[in-house]
Amino acid sequence: MQNVRDKATGVQLAWIEDGKVFDAKTRAMVGIIRNGKVFRLNGVFVCHVASLRETGETPDAFKRLLEEEED
Secondary structure: OEEEEOOOOOOEEEEEEOOEEEEOOOOOEEEEEEOOEEEEOOOOEEEEOHHHHOOOOOOHHHHHHHHHHHO
């Protein structure tokens, strides 16, 4: 299991487990991992998994994925 945290605040946004991405707030599955890339459940590319581990800001596309799930 890998936790995904907002790099600016340290707040956990999601976690990745067994190739699936789960929203930390809703605990719902919001995406999947294929070949080092994060995809929405409908197959649309979101970002590279490496960008969630690297220094710098958390990708906006990943934050939008989680925000849209809350609506």
